[in-house]
């Protein structure tokens with residue numbers, strides 16, 4: 707075949723091929739195809755085009771995989787245009803053990819519907835691809851992961867994601883204020899695939915994994931319209947405190963504009979007020 711717009715470039719099947727990784731980014735797959743055929747860096751990636759029918763036909767010819775197989779594996783090819791991948795999609799390196807099994811020796815970039823990077827097969831927290839953590843000794847993290855999925859099923863993916871973002875900010879702030887109740891030990895050993903993450907990145911990755919169960923527990927409240935309605939209507943936190951008391955120290959009660967939960971309520975009220983037609 708010839709690439710439209712580049713009539714002098716004749717494309718044929720590459721000498722060596724490799725299967726796409728599930729939900730792989732098109733550029734990642736082109737890069738890996740180029741790598742296993744010993745092409746110069748970026749040569750195949752320069753063939754990336756924005757019109758998906760032609761892109762799909764091109765990759766099918768290069769890789770030898772049928773179009774339905776590629777559309778199943780590469781989410782961008784299921785859309786009319788790669789630009790349509792919405793903000794609810796995230797790209798990042800998948801679990802290092804999944805990548806080692808399916809694409810040995812190669813780096814992979816894949817699309818994910820969630821920001822949380824936990825491989826439930828290998829029990830690996832991929833908060834930072836250069837600093838994966840092993841979560842095998844933290845069943846609470848896996849229970850939280852399953853609960854997170856159930857919240858998505860109950861309240862919808864977008865509403866849960868919005869609540870999770872707000873909960874992450876609140877929990878992080880509570881941890882800084884030293885009022886967040888956390889397990890006494892992290893028990894999150896670094897995986898052998900550790901790369902060159904900075905101390906700050908390592909600290910942030912550990913904190914997000916360690917605080918994940920508390921974050922999901924708070925997400926369950928913030929995503930629940932009944933709880934939110936109560937929280938916005940209540941004059942004080944006294945009535946609602948039993949619902950999140952297990953997350954914070956005994957003496958803690960949200961108050962003042964420096965408190966993250968208090969700020970969340972103010973912002974939610976403002977949003978409610980300004981959204982009234």
Ligand SMILES: [Zn+2]
Nearest residue numbers: 801804825828
């Ligand atoms: Zn994995």
